[in-house]
Amino acid sequence: MLALTGVAAMLEQFPGIRTGLTWIGGSYLMLLGGAALYQVRRSRKAAAPAAVLVPAGGVPADPLDEGPQVAAANNTRANASSVFRTGLISSLTNPKTGLFFLALMPPFLPDSPSLIDHGLLVATAAGCILIYGAFLSAVADRVGGLLTAGSGPAIIDTTAGAVLVLLGITVLLMP
16 A cells, blocks of 8 residues: 555655665664574473472362463463564565555556545455465464474474574664
8 A cells, every 4th residue: 555655756856765764674683583593492491300399288280270371372372473573574664565555556547547446456465465375374274283383393493583584684784
């Protein structure tokens, strides 16, 4: 939508803004990657075997206690909003997305497009992105069980963190 309204043209006309967004985007990718790697390191330290603490009454805590499950359920909403916010910031600070849409959209518009033409094109792009996202969600749901068992999360987080750091460095080094 922003590409159709001229933001992508502004980024192309004013390379300083594009450079600034590139630096912000690359730095943000590196920050996300570093945070993921730090979290893996922290969770590995926390996973070290610990002594079982027995309360003063001499009876260990009930392993079926609802405390952690309730906390996990409450944390799900916070995680969803955090994931959405992270994706939104990553998308908005990526100038290449705007330039991509600037190059892609105009051939699909008539010579003198109306507001309806613009709206139809934006709705089509949004619909395609929604279908693609739903497909990825369905695949992730199927594969998620396999990846969340054992050391899968640590491997995935380490790989994702390293890739994000490398992408951030690559974005910063690109002209």
